[in-house]
Amino acid sequence: MLKRPTPYDDEDEILRQQEEFFKQKAQNKIKPAAVVVNSNIGENACSNKDEKNNSEEEQNQINIQEQIANTFEAIPTDMKLKEVVELNRTSLFKSRMKFDSGGFPKAVRRDPSIQPTKGSIFSQHIKRIKRDVIEDVTTKMDVEEMPLVVKENLKDDCIVTKAENRTQKETTAQTSSVLTTADKRTIHEENINKLKAMSSEEILAEKERLVSSMDPALIQFLRSRKARKGEGNENRNPTIQEQNEAAETIAMEELDAPKKILSKPESEGWLNFNKFEASKLAWMKDIKVQDLKKTTGFEARFDFDGYLLPYCVSQIDESNRHLYHHGDEPERPGYTLQELMLLSRSNVIQQKIIALNTLGNILSLDQTGIYDRVIDIPIEQIDETCIDNMLNFGVGFVQPILAVDNIMEDDNTVNDQQLAETNLVKCLARTDILIRIRYIINNIKPPLETILYCLDILTRLARDSDFIMNRILQCDGLFSSLMKYFVPSSSTIKSDKSNPHYFVPLPQMIKFLRVVSSRSRGMAENILRKYEVMDIVVFYLYDEMFSQNARGMRLQVEVMHYWRLLIHYGLGDDAVRTHQTLLLKLLDYHFKNTDNSLSTTLIRQSHLSALLLLISKAVEKEHHLFPTLIPECFIKWINQFGSMDSFKCGHSQITSSVLLCAAAYNCNYSAVLDVGSLERMISSEIFCTATKDISNGSLLLNNYETHKTTANLKSLEAAAWHTMDHIVPVLQLNSCMPFLYALTTSIMTYNSPQLKLQFLNHPNIQTYISKLKNAEHYYNVGNWFTRCETFLVMNLLKIAKSVGDSVNPTFYYDIAVKGLSVFSAEQKRDMIFLLDNVVFCPRFYPVEVALQNTRISDKNDELTNAWSNLDEIKTVYANVLGLTKNNIKFETTLSLDMSIGNVIPMDWIYTPLVLLYANQQKRTKEETVDEQADFRIVLNCLRWILIYETYFHTLAQSISVTEKYVRLSCLFLGSDNLFLLDDIQTLLVRIYGFINKAEAQLNFEQEISGLTNFKDFYVQLLEQYQAVSYGNKVFANVLLFPLMKRHDVKYRKTLWSEYMGVVETFTVTKEDVWINWKNLIYPIDTEQSLCRCYLKALQSGAVPKRTILYDVAEVNVKKFQENATKQREKKIILNKTDKNVTEMEI
Structure with missing residues (x-):
């Protein structure tokens, strides 16, 4: 018995075994393991063998030769094969089935000759069809039985196919490529006869008439359909024989890869490598890279790190060799998104991991904006980081609602693909993502990374519509499991080796609680009472174990932000009174151990900032805390800020929170920070350093293009790849916007005109105000992070109003008028303040300049009447602009819907006329019109436009002449008779006079807002x-x-x-x-x-x-x-x- 080779045998042993095998084979001592015999032994088998005719033998020989030609290599001619026994095919018969050529049954038309008799027309028609089918089967088919065989004669098939194609091309003119019904032949023949009776001129004229009357898209569709029918069905894939014949023409010199392999020294001892066949090595030939035209694009391919690869690389080396594969473009390295998605569904776990990791890397890079204008992937995660950082400056207390729509149900008539194109979050909810997350948390119990991903998904879902929010709360067992495992009480905190991250508090879970509770006071109260959250989270502040590392300190930061939210709702006041000693202990610790310097870590600064903001919210709710310690702390940290040698945005958290906390004390109790400290801060060198580049951190003054997502998934647009730090300017390293907001908020609480003037007259602040005044347009108006700057602008205007004539009021008037369009819905009360004290306040008007530049002939009764009715004009605009209604009650919610956007448009002075036109378009015939109210609105609107165009020419130029013409023309469409009244006529003539002076700038082909x-x-x-x-x-x-x-x-x-x-x-x-x-x-x-x-x-x-x-x-x-x-x-x-x-x- 021969010995089989083992992995431990060396080359000499294998050669010896080979020699022994050949020796025994020559002696005929090797017997096969199995023998094939003919099971059909008998007369039938013998007779079948003898009755084969010569034609069949010749055909078999042809088939065998072609099969040999299509194998990878020639079969040796000296092989000793036994006689092939024919398979018994008596049991493999199958009826010939008749299928329609189109794959689906043809539509059958009703026979018009059938008349209603005893049965219905439909039943008669069905009986006739069945009868015709039976007759056709009995006369033509006879149900011939035949064996199920596979065609092997490829050459004959090609001949038949080509003949069919040739016949099809010849009969194209005799058939129609448009008609598809059963009577298409009759209709086509009628058309042919009509064409024969017409002259060529008549045919061309009729063709032009038809083409001009038909939709171009339909014409293109018919032409493409005819072209598809004319195409042959010839198989374009080369056969194996053709591939082998092509490989025989390749020389060994053309193959670089075999040369490199065979150049190794050890290759001389390899078996059977004494002769090389180029045809077998042809597959190793380098693939030629197609030239790429500059005007054409190419499909994006990525490496495993998520980076976009070029179209081709100059050299293949070890760094990119693994990126080549047998895909659609084997000459290019990398994987497309489609290939990665396909690979992620592989049954091989390694392939699936590689694909998912690569997709994750691509999304991670895309969220930074690196792929803006290259690929479009609707994913944002950097938003959460930025909004958390804003919270430490006292700006991000109100949370955004990122709902695409506010429909409170899932439209089941829309399929998944259509829903994903319009609302990605709602489509995600349809996949039972909440139930899946519950299963992952309760049953799989994954590692920490997966848990954090689940919490991030839930946080984003909680920022969506009320429909999604209710789905989260109504998912049975989800919320309770999260509270049980990741907000454990002091008695349930434990360490489990099998699941070390369960029964351990997570800061991401506390953040999720805060986001959910910010939707409404009712939700916060229900969660607080059901799970007794207050006592649990306060314990995390008591336990010193959580303050010993960065993760524990972050947990305490989130706890303090959550507690601050509860105090705002009036749900955490009892806890403040109960745990005053805890707050005092934390404050005393930071007073002794935390310095306001660049060397202090950011997490420690965030911890102190969250504590001060918590105390300031408690002070707003009339909790007079630590009147002795607070002044000492503030003086220490403010003085330390003045001694800094450089400024960084992230390291100004302590200073900002100190200023906001001081403002809370000043409004509710006595001042805890003297005016001198702030005056010294403003005159310090660090303040000049911090505000030197104030405009660089402005979103209103810089046209930074933020990373925008698709319409089916809203985001906060915090990423901006082409900026420093790749985020919006307000949070960049050198931005002082959050710090200035806190400083101006604190300055407003002091009754010190000297302090306010010192701040307003500072050279850097004056530069910023001047740029705001002279800006033609404000950018990024709808961005969520612009709110910080709009708060700052509002504070500047309030400070300018409070100092009276000490500053030039006209300098701030332009900012107030243009700034109305940048304020969000949460600032409606402040906008009313601007209307009362700035916009419609004569003290801010440059009356003297206007009187000097206005001719005596321009002074008339219309202008005088407009001046005397400023209060009525202000009331009209406040009502029309919606500033007196639908105000958000932040006492019961701390969320703001991003879809509301800005309250007032840029051309707000024309808003009453535009609304009049819009209401007229929506109004039904049954609705009554309050003509007196409309007259009052239109009259005061025209009065204000007259004042605006007369005295504020520079501001008026910010609106194009064409848009003015369109907005004024809305008056004629908004009412059938208001423009006929004498008062309206007189004002219109005066106002259109300004348009007439600039009529050369009219351009009705430009893009007009709203049209x-x-x-x-x-x-x-x-x-x-x-x-x-x-x-x-x-x-x-x-x-x-x-x-x-x-x-x-x-x-x-x-x-x-x-x-x-x-x-x-x-x-x-x-x-x-x-x-x-x-x-x-x-x-x-x-x-x-x-x-x-x-x-x-x-x-x-x-x-x-x-x-x-x-x-x-x-x-x-x-x-x-x-x-x-x-x-x-x-x-x-x-x-x-x-x-x-x-x-x-x-």
């Missing part, structure tokens, strides 16, 4: 004039602006071809026209269709004489006729010249 197409808006104006104007000259003059010749001809063609009713009632003469009448006539129109409309209107007498429209039509028609006459005369002369030349040649 998708100005032509549609102009058509509405024409229809309204035609219906209710009664030939009003003010309305008519408004219509003339787009008719000036420098504007697009489509507006003139619309008037003269479609709205002759406007022309017939138009009564404006040259003397009545506001604009230069020559701009309406010249240059002469050359559009023939428009000139024909002019001529038709004149001939029909539709244009009233002595009107400007009559002059326009008359001059243009006359000029058009003169040009036509000249063209005819010129043509006649040319014809005569040609005739004379011909006669002379003859």
